[in-house]
Amino acid sequence: MAFPGMTPPMGGMPGGSGNDAQGLSNQDMALLYYSRLAAESCASKTVMSGVAGFGMGAIFGLFMSSMSYDSPMTPQNQQIADLPLRQQVRYGLKDMGSRSLSAGKNFGIVGALFAGIECCIEGFRAKNDLKNIAAAGCLSGGILGARAGPYAACAGCVGFSAFSTAIDWYMLSPSEPDD
Template identity: 40%
Template sequence: LLEQLFGLFMGALGGEMNQSYLIHTSGRDPPNAPLLEQMRISYRSVGKRSLAMGSNFAALTGVFSGAECIIEKYRAKHDILNGMLSGCAAGAAIQAKSGPMAACTGCAGFAAFSVAIEAIMGPH
């Protein structure tokens, strides 16, 4: 549960930064509206994007941590293979809607990222 809350927070933070960057670099002229109206529109846009990214990141961390707990309990070991398998499961689950090729790519990408993080951070 703590991982999901942290994922929600980090995703919302990333969504806020991403959306505020997109607002200022869109290449369009700013609308001819009063400043308060522009701020209200910007805050709504940032809030929606932050909520969407936060919920996606929370789902990703939930799948990852759940898979890691199940795999670790089943294998009765705590090693780099647990992170690799749970990264694969999380990547495949997130990309499952896009088809089998995307699920395989997500699996490989998240597994590689998990192995890299485990190698850098060491056992926890």
């Protein structure tokens, strides 16, 4: 199966330039071809998005959990403040780790779900446009909100679709040239 912009594994470069002009052997061309083929598959896009989402969620969770100890006036923080320093640090690190893990899992699930659905829709429609993003956002939001009931599923569909479409539209819009 050939994809636009990809060279077959054992053929020369388009236009008859051959492998020698590019400095790549047939084995290198095959490796490049199959690497790109794997990177463009829905399974690898889903896994990569899940891993990236997990990493971003863990960082976000770490940041947010570190902000919960900023005021010693809350009852929970007052109880922690009465503990010896070593126990305070142990408690804080354990709490930050569990919150980071939780946020990482949630972001990873959302990223993998959205990327997998978007890739399947793109493959089905054989187009790459904002309609794919809107549909993937709607399905992802609906799936994520389904446990809370039909109203939450509809709200998740509309909200996630609008958010993901707006972000993709902004990312694809041409930028102003710097003068």
